[in-house]
Amino acid sequence: MKNIADNICTVRAQIARAAKVTGRKPQGIQLLAVSKTRQADELRQAFAAGQHAFGENYLQEGLDKIEALADLAIEWHFIGPIQSNKTRPIAEHFQWVHSVDRAKIARRLSEQRPPDMAPLNVCLQVNISAEESKSGCMPDDVLALARDVAQLPRLKLRGLMAIPAASQDPQHQQRAFAAMRTLLQQLQTEFPLLDTLSMGMSGDMDAAIAEGASIVRIGTAIFGTRNSNSNTQETPL
Known part of the structure; x- marks a missing residue:
């Protein structure tokens, strides 16, 4: 397999091509490297190749990497489901949270965000495909949640996040993103x-970009298939 630096170049080229097709500027699309189950040295390789934003799904694993890579100016994004008893360390250590789906979680993140840190950037997670196995609020509930979050002093509401139902059909992918x-x-x-x-992830990034994605969350295309013998045992939050 090509190395991580080459993979990042390949993904950025794909982003540029997908943007060009729809008349968008590649600079308006941020690449977020999904680094769950990856080792800290792999993130160092990606950082050296110019990738500075990383998304973590598991809290303890993410905190361990934040400590191990404290010498690097990484922008840390939390992208996994959140339990209310885990909000404090998320509020204290991450710059972004993509998975806010309840007012209770948002209130706790705001209350626990240290006052000397910039407001926490948050996206509301939407269960756009209405899958029972997925986190996220229903589309009809998004406006009410946005109104709650917008009033919280230590949060900055930035937009929406979704993980649509997996599909190999580009038209089906694009309908969900639309x-x-x-x-x-x-x-x-x-x-x-x-x-x-x-x-947008490794398998549906082009369709997401066509419908206006401003952050694409890419793991496999950067780091390869996840290690089946990963030491990560933590349940998604």
């Missing part, structure tokens, strides 16, 4: 500063 784009546009009538659609 629904997210429409939902964000509806929110922007009341919250015009919202600027983020976190959507």
Whole structure:
């Protein structure tokens, strides 16, 4: 397999091609490296190749990497489901949270965000495909949640995140992402500063970019297939 630096170059080239097809500027699309189950030295390789934003799904694993890589100017994103008893360390150590789906979680993150840190950037996770196995609020509940989050002093509401149902059909992929784009546009009538659609992964990135993704979350295409013998035993939060 090509090394991590080469993989990052390949992914960035794919982002540029997908952006060009729809008349977008690649600079408006952030690559977030999904680094769950990866070792700290792999993140160092990615950082050396110019990748500075990393997304973690598991809290303890993420905290261990934050400590191990404290010498690097990494932007840490928490992208996994959140239990209310785990909000404090998330509020204290991450710059972004993509998976806010309840007002209770948002309130705890705001209350526990240290006052000497910048407000925590948050996206509301939407269960756009209405899957019982997925976290996220229903589309009809997004506006009410956005209103709750927008009032919290230590949070900065940035936009929406989704993980649509897996599909190999580009048209099916694009329909789900188009629904997210429409939902964000509806929110922007009341919250015009919202600027983020976190959507698209290794298998559906092109469709997400076509529908306005501003952050794509890429793991396998950068780091390869996850290690089956990973030491990570933590249950997703």
